[in-house]
Amino acid sequence: MIGHLLTARPTAPLRPNLRDKNPIMPPIPPSSYDVYFQNALDTLKQEARYRVFTEIERQTHLYPQALWHHADGPRPITLWCSNDYLGQGHHAAVIEAMVTAARKMGTGAGGTRNISGNHQPIVALEAELASLHGKEAALVFTSGYVANDTGISTLAKLIPDVVILSDAHNHNSMIEGVRRSGVERHIFRHNDLDHLESLLKAAGHRPKLIVFESVYSMDGDIGPIKDICDLADRYQAMTYIDEVHAVGLYGEHGAGVAEQDGVMHRLDVIEGTLGKAFGCLGGYLAGSAAMIDAVRSYAPGFIFTTALPPAIAEAALCSIRLVRQGQALRARHQAQVAKTKTRLKQADLPMLDTPTHIIPVMVGNADTCKAASDRLLTLHGIYIQPINYPTVPRGTERLRITPSPLHDEAQIEALGQALDEVWTHFNLPRQHAKVAAE
Amino acid sequence: MIGHLLTARPTAPLRPNLRDKNPIMPPIPPSSYDVYFQNALDTLKQEARYRVFTEIERQTHLYPQALWHHADGPRPITLWCSNDYLGQGHHAAVIEAMVTAARKMGTGAGGTRNISGNHQPIVALEAELASLHGKEAALVFTSGYVANDTGISTLAKLIPDVVILSDAHNHNSMIEGVRRSGVERHIFRHNDLDHLESLLKAAGHRPKLIVFESVYSMDGDIGPIKDICDLADRYQAMTYIDEVHAVGLYGEHGAGVAEQDGVMHRLDVIEGTLGKAFGCLGGYLAGSAAMIDAVRSYAPGFIFTTALPPAIAEAALCSIRLVRQGQALRARHQAQVAKTKTRLKQADLPMLDTPTHIIPVMVGNADTCKAASDRLLTLHGIYIQPINYPTVPRGTERLRITPSPLHDEAQIEALGQALDEVWTHFNLPRQHAKVAAE
Numbered sequence: 102m103i104g105h106l107l108t109a110r111p112t113a114p115l116r117p118n119l120r121d122k123n124p125i126m127p128p129i130p131p132s133s134y135d136v137y138f139q140n141a142l143d144t145l146k147q148e149a150r151y152r153v154f155t156e157i158e159r160q161t162h163l164y165p166q167a168l169w170h171h172a173d174g175p176r177p178i179t180l181w182c183s184n185d186y187l188g189q190g191h192h193a194a195v196i197e198a199m200v201t202a203a204r205k206m207g208t209g210a211g212g213t214r215n216i217s218g219n220h221q222p223i224v225a226l227e228a229e230l231a232s233l234h235g236k237e238a239a240l241v242f243t244s245g246y247v248a249n250d251t252g253i254s255t256l257a258k259l260i261p262d263v264v265i266l267s268d269a270h271n272h273n274s275m276i277e278g279v280r281r282s283g284v285e286r287h288i289f290r291h292n293d294l295d296h297l298e299s300l301l302k303a304a305g306h307r308p309k310l311i312v313f314e315s316v317y318s319m320d321g322d323i324g325p326i327k328d329i330c331d332l333a334d335r336y337q338a339m340t341y342i343d344e345v346h347a348v349g350l351y352g353e354h355g356a357g358v359a360e361q362d363g364v365m366h367r368l369d370v371i372e373g374t375l376g377k378a379f380g381c382l383g384g385y386l387a388g389s390a391a392m393i394d395a396v397r398s399y400a401p402g403f404i405f406t407t408a409l410p411p412a413i414a415e416a417a418l419c420s421i422r423l424v425r426q427g428q429a430l431r432a433r434h435q436a437q438v439a440k441t442k443t444r445l446k447q448a449d450l451p452m453l454d455t456p457t458h459i460i461p462v463m464v465g466n467a468d469t470c471k472a473a474s475d476r477l478l479t480l481h482g483i484y485i486q487p488i489n490y491p492t493v494p495r496g497t498e499r500l501r502i503t504p505s506p507l508h509d510e511a512q513i514e515a516l517g518q519a520l521d522e523v524w525t526h527f528n529l530p531r532q533h534a535k536v537a538a539e
Numbered sequence: 540m541i542g543h544l545l546t547a548r549p550t551a552p553l554r555p556n557l558r559d560k561n562p563i564m565p566p567i568p569p570s571s572y573d574v575y576f577q578n579a580l581d582t583l584k585q586e587a588r589y590r591v592f593t594e595i596e597r598q599t600h601l602y603p604q605a606l607w608h609h610a611d612g613p614r615p616i617t618l619w620c621s622n623d624y625l626g627q628g629h630h631a632a633v634i635e636a637m638v639t640a641a642r643k644m645g646t647g648a649g650g651t652r653n654i655s656g657n658h659q660p661i662v663a664l665e666a667e668l669a670s671l672h673g674k675e676a677a678l679v680f681t682s683g684y685v686a687n688d689t690g691i692s693t694l695a696k697l698i699p700d701v702v703i704l705s706d707a708h709n710h711n712s713m714i715e716g717v718r719r720s721g722v723e724r725h726i727f728r729h730n731d732l733d734h735l736e737s738l739l740k741a742a743g744h745r746p747k748l749i750v751f752e753s754v755y756s757m758d759g760d761i762g763p764i765k766d767i768c769d770l771a772d773r774y775q776a777m778t779y780i781d782e783v784h785a786v787g788l789y790g791e792h793g794a795g796v797a798e799q800d801g802v803m804h805r806l807d808v809i810e811g812t813l814g815k816a817f818g819c820l821g822g823y824l825a826g827s828a829a830m831i832d833a834v835r836s837y838a839p840g841f842i843f844t845t846a847l848p849p850a851i852a853e854a855a856l857c858s859i860r861l862v863r864q865g866q867a868l869r870a871r872h873q874a875q876v877a878k879t880k881t882r883l884k885q886a887d888l889p890m891l892d893t894p895t896h897i898i899p900v901m902v903g904n905a906d907t908c909k910a911a912s913d914r915l916l917t918l919h920g921i922y923i924q925p926i927n928y929p930t931v932p933r934g935t936e937r938l939r940i941t942p943s944p945l946h947d948e949a950q951i952e953a954l955g956q957a958l959d960e961v962w963t964h965f966n967l968p969r970q971h972a973k974v975a976a977e
Contacts, residue, residue: 134777138833154657185649208854209818211623216924219592246844273843339572376845395576405711406684407814416646486654
């Protein structure tokens with residue numbers, strides 16, 4: 102997957118005898134293996150997709166404002182690309198839940214879930230998550246990434262002769278989980294029900310696992326959940342949905358798009374995250390008691406790793422309870438998203454027309470995308486990280502904008518003006534030009 | 540890996556049409572796929588290795604005492620199996636570092652490192668870790684598991700034609716990383732330098748990556764680090780060491796066994812954890828700037844996941860700084876370990892004779908190991924989780940005891956008496972019997 106990017110291969114022999122044998126003043130040894138790594142980095146730089154992380158310091162009382170730490174010192178900026186979609190990571194009650202738990206139970210779990218790390222808050226958190234999704238049980242992982250990776254691979258290994266059918270736009274963590282399983286898998290074209298059906302049909306009487314998402318992170322579109330459930334029923338397939346960009350945000354209690362669409366009970370496995378709309382860290386699966394117990398018992402990425410700290414679990418628990426009753430917060434979120442879209446349309450920016458809170462503004466070139474992002478940050482104090490390959494396909498580089506309920510009208514107006522200036526400065530294509538060209 | 544445990548296969552067809560179509564009162568659908576999961580669970584139960592997690596609530600001011608939550612309510616117990624080896628997760632300064640950061644910066648990072656999640660504390664933490672290990676750079680992951688899994692697989696993919704040589708006792712996370720890489724790999728017998736050398740020789744002029752540990756978690760023994768570095772020099776191999784059970788505990792500044800042995804500068808990659816002796820959560824790699832930058836740029840398990848929260852990073856940073864100057868704490872730790880070993884020897888218990896803080900007391904049978912653990916907990920208020928397959932090989936089931944600097948003489952004495960009683964009750968073999976039989 103990565104190896105093909107290495108165009109040139111350094112010549113052997115590999116390691117000159119540079120290691121210092123003096124135990125008193127050991128210098129850092131220049132390893133000849135670094136040639137490989139330098140080579141890999143050069144490839145990225147040549148392709149203008151070497152990533153420079155923006156160092157920021159969030160400030161609870163000012164969110165979505167934050168400090169940008171750069172060479173000349175800290176500078177106030179406005180965050181427009183956070184996945185803390187509701188600002189729950191800055192909610193006073195969520196913070197105090199973490200503080201209280203840390204003071205009471207410490208900063209770590211001290212072990213795997215099996216070996217001394219099964220603390221009371223994480224047990225309570227799992228009960229809350231099961232309840233949120235109307236399932237018998239839930240299981241918490243270190244991250245949503247790990248939940249997908251070890252979850253999908255373990256489920257597939259426990260179902261003899263299973264075939265996985267996986268949406269082409271699935272997140273890397275799902276792709277890795279599918280690959281790790283080692284079972285037969287087929288990719289269906291994104292949201293293409295006909296293609297999915299033909300693959301289901303072709304799998305005959307074998308067990309089948311359909312793996313897909315509700316909200317796709319980078320395009321901001323939504324999967325046809327009900328239709329996929331209908332196909333699953335017809336072809337007796339098991340369903341696994343990733344709702345990480347939807348939990349907290351959609352449905353009457355924030356359980357996700359499946360709740361909003363009234364089909365949550367039809368999904369066998371719901372995967373979610375505590376690290377986005379719930380403002381904390383961690384991922385989870387929810388489903389039947391037997392399924393969850395089997396993953397708990399067999400998944401290496403769950404068994405052999407330290408449990409999340411009690412302080413994280415308590416913060417997440419508090420956040421979920423607030424968000425379950427957060428209809429007004431979700432309404433405000435959608436209102437600010439709508440206002441942002443309207444303002445960007447006024448500026449004639451080439452947005453993807455999404456039904457969600459994710460607003461991709463297309464640039465289509467890695468260099469320009471980075472330059473636009475840099476100008477937004479340095480000139481306008483607006484932070485929107487450029488999204489490039491491998492997160493999105495080459496040629497679809499973009500700015501991905503995520504309004505929160507805490508972005509106010511003045512900030513939306515400032516965003517619109519700044520993007521307009523940047524688009525003019527770089528002479529980037531506008532939406533009407535894009536439409537005219539189609 | 541898991542599939543072979545499924546002895547019987549449920550019969551098709553798989554999914555009766557049980558899904559409720561009523562959107563008003565959706566019941567939890569009994570999925571026919573549950574047959575597979577139930578089957579997998581039955582296998583575990585038949586083999587007496589179905590795991591029941593012990594629900595505990597740690598109490599900062601009383602550590603190593605904690606509360607055990609069971610059917611009849613909470614009950615005070617003493618923890619004897621925590622990997623919070625130094626009790627740093629309960630250190631007042633570490634807790635206050637988390638509290639201050641949570642109040643200042645919130646409970647989450649809000650994004651991946653690239654997309655708005657690169658907060659100031661995690662940058663500072665990486666600088667501290669690089670300094671701790673005398674390396675140019677370090678990179679923090681969600682967990683030590685993820686560091687190994689995505690770290691090893693990514694490094695191997697970036698070195699064309701590499702051969703991995705992996706110690707037979709390596710942790711599951713390293714095994715998964717080696718497997719995921721997809722490259723040619725050979726397992727050398729545990730700590731067997733001759734075997735390793737023969738494999739190095741056989742690999743000829745190809746690049747080679749030696750993957751091993753310093754302290755092996757379950758047997759408590761130590762790898763021959765210097766000898767492995769010598770072989771690496773001779774055969775021009777790159778070295779990757781897992782020090783998760785050693786960082787904080789060994790070496791003048793707690794950088795691990797490699798520091799203690801004066802060979803830290805000879806290792807190309809040092810992997811460690813923030814979740815054990817440092818008392819928090821997370822894992823890391825330390826090494827050359829180019830190597831770290833390449834992993835940062837290519838590792839999917841790093842790129843596509845939410846960053847650790849600022850509050851975790853600040854707590855870890857505080858803990859590391861304390862532990863770097865913690866010579867007295869480490870001395871006290873070793874003293875309590877020595878006293879515990881002496882007391883268990885008095886009781887003639889069948890301990891593995893380890894050079895580390897890990898004290899495995901052998902039982903050799905899954906049922907009895909669980910029963911012994913249960914009796915320790917319910918009768919004596921002593922919590923030592925039974926360790927069974929797949930964490931250790933079948934027939935080597937054990938109690939794994941980890942004294943901390945906070946276990947006092949009275950608690951050590953109580954442990955000795957309790958184990959003595961349990962060994963008598965179940966008529967378990969003593970050390971002298973074991974030696975006599977050999």
